[in-house]
Amino acid sequence: MLVKDCGLNSGFMIPQYTASAITAENRTLANPASVHSLPTCANFEDVVSMGAYAAIKALKSVENAYRVIAIEYLLACQAKDLIPENTTESLTKLHQLLRTKVKVLTEDRFLHPDIEAAIEIVHSHHFLKL
Numbered sequence: 001m002l003v004k005d006c007g008l009n010s011g012f013m014i015p016q017y018t019a020s021a022i023t024a025e026n027r028t029l030a031n032p033a034s035v036h037s038l039p040t041c042a043n044f045e046d047v048v049s050m051g052a053y054a055a056i057k058a059l060k061s062v063e064n065a066y067r068v069i070a071i072e073y074l075l076a077c078q079a080k081d082l083i084p085e086n087t088t089e090s091l092t093k094l095h096q097l098l099r100t101k102v103k104v105l106t107e108d109r110f111l112h113p114d115i116e117a118a119i120e121i122v123h124s125h126h127f128l129k130l
Contacts, residue, residue, distance in 0.1 A: 070118035
């Protein structure tokens with residue numbers, strides 16, 4: 001749960017479920033768009049481009065991947081706070097970057113704003129430079 005006093009305090013259990021659900025959605029989005037192609041013009045034409053649909057699915061998959069990475073980022077930083085071991089300079093900077101926007105979870109709270117803040121960081125150029 002990545003929280004000291006679990007029990008009624010569920011910690012990061014729900015974000016872990018969320019990441020699993022998003023990953024399951026990406027598995028569905030990975031199915032080829034071509035399976036949705038249907039014959040047209042009274043069955044005389046069956047070449048229907050699914051390129052736009054495939055692009056939409058790819059974009060959704062990438063956005064989902066950002067969400068999963070952001071959730072894992074939150075979990076990793078929380079774990080570092082619970083077990084403050086020495087680590088690399090880059091990981092320390094990533095941890096500090098998240099902590100400028102998201103406080104350590106000590107008891108349950110609505111985590112959507114934390115996840116959105118982590119997504120914003122993952123999307124940022126700061127995340128890639130560290």
